[in-house]
Amino acid sequence: MRNTHPCKLVVIISEAAIEDPLAADVMRLGAHGYTVSDARGQGSHGPRSALWGADKSIRMEILCDGETAGAIVEHVEKAYFRNYAMVAYVADVGVLRPDKFQHKA
Amino acid sequence: MRNTHPCKLVVIISEAAIEDPLAADVMRLGAHGYTVSDARGQGSHGPRSALWGADKSIRMEILCDGETAGAIVEHVEKAYFRNYAMVAYVADVGVLRPDKFQHKA
Amino acid sequence: MRNTHPCKLVVIISEAAIEDPLAADVMRLGAHGYTVSDARGQGSHGPRSALWGADKSIRMEILCDGETAGAIVEHVEKAYFRNYAMVAYVADVGVLRPDKFQHKA
Amino acid sequence: MDAIPLFFALGFAARLTRSDLKIPAQLYEALSIYLLIAIGLKGGMELARQDALHILPQAIAVIGMGLLIPLLAFPILYKLGRLDRFNAAAIAGHYGSVSVVTFAVGVDFLIARGVEFETYLPLFLVLLELPGIAVGILLARMGGDWRSIRWGTLAHEIFLGKSMVLLGGGLLIGWIAGPKGLAPLEPFFFDLFKGVLCLFLLEMGLVAASQAGALRTSGAFLVGFAIAMPVIGALVGIAFALGIGLSAGGALLLATLASSASYIAAPAAMRIAVPEANPGLSITAALVITFPFNILVGIPLYNVLVGLAYGS
Amino acid sequence: MDAIPLFFALGFAARLTRSDLKIPAQLYEALSIYLLIAIGLKGGMELARQDALHILPQAIAVIGMGLLIPLLAFPILYKLGRLDRFNAAAIAGHYGSVSVVTFAVGVDFLIARGVEFETYLPLFLVLLELPGIAVGILLARMGGDWRSIRWGTLAHEIFLGKSMVLLGGGLLIGWIAGPKGLAPLEPFFFDLFKGVLCLFLLEMGLVAASQAGALRTSGAFLVGFAIAMPVIGALVGIAFALGIGLSAGGALLLATLASSASYIAAPAAMRIAVPEANPGLSITAALVITFPFNILVGIPLYNVLVGLAYGS
Amino acid sequence: MDAIPLFFALGFAARLTRSDLKIPAQLYEALSIYLLIAIGLKGGMELARQDALHILPQAIAVIGMGLLIPLLAFPILYKLGRLDRFNAAAIAGHYGSVSVVTFAVGVDFLIARGVEFETYLPLFLVLLELPGIAVGILLARMGGDWRSIRWGTLAHEIFLGKSMVLLGGGLLIGWIAGPKGLAPLEPFFFDLFKGVLCLFLLEMGLVAASQAGALRTSGAFLVGFAIAMPVIGALVGIAFALGIGLSAGGALLLATLASSASYIAAPAAMRIAVPEANPGLSITAALVITFPFNILVGIPLYNVLVGLAYGS
Numbered sequence A, B, C: 001m002r003n004t005h006p007c008k009l010v011v012i013i014s015e016a017a018i019e020d021p022l023a024a025d026v027m028r029l030g031a032h033g034y035t036v037s038d039a040r041g042q043g044s045h046g047p048r049s050a051l052w053g054a055d056k057s058i059r060m061e062i063l064c065d066g067e068t069a070g071a072i073v074e075h076v077e078k079a080y081f082r083n084y085a086m087v088a089y090v091a092d093v094g095v096l097r098p099d100k101f102q103h104k105a
Numbered sequence D, E, F: 001m002d003a004i005p006l007f008f009a010l011g012f013a014a015r016l017t018r019s020d021l022k023i024p025a026q027l028y029e030a031l032s033i034y035l036l037i038a039i040g041l042k043g044g045m046e047l048a049r050q051d052a053l054h055i056l057p058q059a060i061a062v063i064g065m066g067l068l069i070p071l072l073a074f075p076i077l078y079k080l081g082r083l084d085r086f087n088a089a090a091i092a093g094h095y096g097s098v099s100v101v102t103f104a105v106g107v108d109f110l111i112a113r114g115v116e117f118e119t120y121l122p123l124f125l126v127l128l129e130l131p132g133i134a135v136g137i138l139l140a141r142m143g144g145d146w147r148s149i150r151w152g153t154l155a156h157e158i159f160l161g162k163s164m165v166l167l168g169g170g171l172l173i174g175w176i177a178g179p180k181g182l183a184p185l186e187p188f189f190f191d192l193f194k195g196v197l198c199l200f201l202l203e204m205g206l207v208a209a210s211q212a213g214a215l216r217t218s219g220a221f222l223v224g225f226a227i228a229m230p231v232i233g234a235l236v237g238i239a240f241a242l243g244i245g246l247s248a249g250g251a252l253l254l255a256t257l258a259s260s261a262s263y264i265a266a267p268a269a270m271r272i273a274v275p276e277a278n279p280g281l282s283i284t285a286a287l288v289i290t291f292p293f294n295i296l297v298g299i300p301l302y303n304v305l306v307g308l309a310y311g312s
């Protein structure tokens, strides 16, 4: 589409308990921003119904270039997948202002 | 991207009233999990502003293989499209652990 | 996938303050509907933690044909990007009933 | 003047003028949880003071009334209004069930006027919640495809819907705990009741006005029905009250229950059980017309009718 | 010691030390809905006891004060502070409008000291909400591009913003229902008021501290303005109070209103009407500096000033 | 009968029968914020009436008790139950810390029976929140990989977790403001307390039942542990109470604290500090078994034990 430039979208769904460390990691790895929504669901760790504190999930999405996306995906895989309920996926999208999402120097 | 494998993402937006039956159907059709967020919006059934119970919407997303995605989309089309406010779409994404999302035997 | 037809998905993340004007613009530009969720996050305008009114963000997604997607993206760019915290992206997805999302005459 | 209709009017006006006033969804739920428990507790506490044998025949009659009302409403909607079976049955089910908030306004009406009533009436509220919905569903499925019904889901939706659980559970707790056990809960569940009710009515006004647009498409028949049906219901209620020997205050409350239409339990149940019905129609009738009609005009009117019937 | 500033301090400290304490967003909204209605009801109830003719000239003078204050603030920000027109006008609008919570703390200050005041002062709170915002918007648009303004959206945002609707609606309901109609609402809307206010101040502390980082970038001028402007406002308020013949208690409240800056209605309106202004600047000034300054230092200080002016 | 266990039972039954009843997440948080502040305020207010020197040695002993209990629990879990180090340590940490709601139920138990107790006991609640968690974390990391711990995050999670901030902050505010400063807050923070507690127990019942499925996989040992450990804890609590010279009422509360397991602060801290532990295990033990056991059976049982120990 006119005006849009290719960009990666990384989505991470995990336990609300790690929202803050996750966000810090993502920014440290070069992302310029992220967006979080509350979520609930089910997966290999059973249902997470967001009925109370320990049971809440979040959905974080990050627009970034391919390099950063790779770094984020690799890091969360190593740091969180073993011990936390979590899924992550990456998609190709188009953004308006590509410079806004390029790796921080 | 290194590490990621192709996977389907199915997103269903519909009335909150059918969250539980929808989730049960999705799991029965072979998905290993799903994620739900609260939503509001507007469509052919008019505005749904989430002001109160009957007016709430949900956004459910399911990572799964193509076969399951097809089954889910076909099922919701048959079971819900006629009588409920609903849209659904499918996207191609990349996931880290493809086995986590393959059709349950 | 069988049954699905190509469609554009536009996602806009911005300040909750402009939810209503944004929704009105999107419908005026030819979309048949939209879906909104509450969000929080961080970007070039600093953190937006949704702690209180002025600090809330929303995530709006619109399924539409390419023409409408282009019009929406162009309009939000002109009308909002300068003065509001905002990102937008466009993705290719597949929908069940393509006519539901084609430009309003 | 009483504040309750004023709060409803404020919410209605705010929405009509497109104010950005919103009651957060979870506050709305919190208020309704509170109201349901509080009404249940109050009724259960009073029940603990009663002789169960005395009430049993009354209770059975009241359930009969709950079965009867949708059977009166259905032919009006189906034959006279020419609605399709699904919509006629779903709307009939809404009117067979009851509105908790309308009941609370009725109680408040009596208290403000110092009129006595049988304090165990919340029991009837609980008993009337389900039968009307069940009849509505059966009417929808008659001659149709019974197999497509998810009976399990449906039974759950009805018997274990949150309003039944909170109202019935509150009743049970109030009954077991008794006045002494509930004393420390009074400041929270009883003293605050009317204030919370006002907030809830503000929200109801907002919701009613947000649905008011549907009036244009729903047609004059539905509007007429949503005004006539509560009056018919109230007359039925007064007749039953006379039959089972309630006081004039009790008769007003039974009339209020009979006249009111559910907009919490019934819509949720019908959406699962009769998905073919257009929820916009029943909500317009029950919430946009009947609810304010009852609050503003109905209850005082039924009070006059009770006066005539009871010769006072 | 009074608990109110302590709750603010707790919230502020919790956030500064990066505690994970959060007030859920919908609880925050619920608390603010409650406070706005309660203040409105109280004021309306007292209004019902007054002679409207007596209050009318006072009310007109108070609106005049609301128009005047942003006209005082604007040149300070624009000429002295060298802010651009948009930011200067937006900030001036915030200071022209008022803070409901600061007013509530002022009322509490008087009650705790047993000082009498004109009980209809919440009316002035309602009257002062809008004029300052309107002047701020006009200042921003002067010599600029008037056509880009969405007047419709804007008028709605201001006149039908939720704080106007709840405050004004509460006032109206309180006025119509009167003391007798409100009596059953007292346990909810009046007895709980101060407790709810404390919770709200906890949240305000959290929010203020979360914005405190902006202090580093906003510059020393803005900090100075956010301390000097409330004092200037208070002096204007005392002068008007003398002019319209308020009691010393009433004078303190008018000074408090004049000194306070809006951080609920004004930010929402300015975000639509003057999007070119950086919302971080006005919020830092109004919420991070002026609000705690008024609560901790300002109100006692204005009380001394009132004492001097009223010779008591 | 007391209403508190009835509300828990209602929630539990509702969930087991798969009712759609849900307490909105933000209402749950609002209730817990309220309870934590209210308990803190109450304790702080009473603390203001005490002689600090008298309490200091008691406070030190109580912290010692908090360090001791997880050291008793760990070998049972690790040696006897053959759980891995991470899970054994995490569960031990939950039992070392305390449950605020169990404490509140204990207080209510005494008040309902007119038994006196040292009114500053909420101070011990605050003091017991952390040591057990800290010991649990150290046990998990012993002989392991200390470097992987994010000490900063962890210290924050523990010391500045929201329950510490609200409880400790409430205590401080209550202490500074004193009985006079808190008087206007009484209708909100004290009169409503028990009603709010009931709503919270309804939610606890829902949550406990939603986790009950985990019982099948957690094994008989864990069930036994979750019943035996609170009794062991209670005995330790009574011994300490005798040692530091508490009254019989105070002894019951210390026993209740010692017997209770944390399910708010500890799970949050352990999720960050010992992510290798399966949170399902500790929550099943603490919330599904120990919590209802304490509420329904434990507290009356410990009261008998206190009677024996105190010879009354």
Ligand SMILES: Nc1ncnc2c1ncn2[C@@H]1O[C@H](COP(=O)(O)O)[C@@H](O)[C@H]1O
Binding pocket: A013, A014, A039, A040, A041, A042, A043, A044, A045, A046, A047, A048, A057, A084, A085, A086, A087, B031, B032, B033, B034, B035, B036, B061, B062, B063, B064, B101
């Ligand atoms: N196949 C899936 N599709 C969408 N979301 C999923 C899927 N699997 C897991 N999730 C989400 O990720 C969370 C953690 O997943 P898990 O680690 O598999 O328990 C779940 O609670 C869901 O919210």
Ligand SMILES: Nc1ncnc2c1ncn2[C@@H]1O[C@H](COP(=O)(O)O)[C@@H](O)[C@H]1O
Binding pocket: B013, B014, B039, B040, B041, B042, B043, B044, B045, B046, B047, B048, B057, B084, B085, B086, B087, C031, C032, C033, C034, C035, C036, C061, C062, C063, C064, C101
């Ligand atoms: N074009 C669209 N783009 C995004 N969401 C939509 C769209 N159309 C409908 N929706 C969402 O799906 C719900 C039901 O749609 P409908 O059945 O068209 O009323 C709406 O309330 C919206 O939340």
Ligand SMILES: Nc1ncnc2c1ncn2[C@@H]1O[C@H](COP(=O)(O)O)[C@@H](O)[C@H]1O
Binding pocket: A031, A032, A033, A034, A035, A036, A061, A062, A063, A064, A101, C013, C014, C039, C040, C041, C042, C043, C044, C045, C046, C047, C048, C057, C084, C085, C086, C087
């Ligand atoms: N790189 C990003 N990825 C995902 N969301 C973002 C990103 N950058 C910004 N956002 C979201 O968009 C909002 C406004 O962005 P900004 O205008 O950059 O401050 C932020 O508060 C985030 O919620």
Ligand code: NA
Binding pocket: D069, D094, D095, D096, D097, D098, D099, D233, D257, D258, D259, D260, D261, D262
């Ligand atoms: Na009825």
Ligand code: NA
Binding pocket: E069, E094, E095, E096, E097, E098, E099, E233, E257, E258, E259, E260, E261, E262
């Ligand atoms: Na002002």
Ligand code: NA
Binding pocket: F069, F094, F095, F096, F097, F098, F099, F233, F257, F258, F259, F260, F261, F262
């Ligand atoms: Na313990």
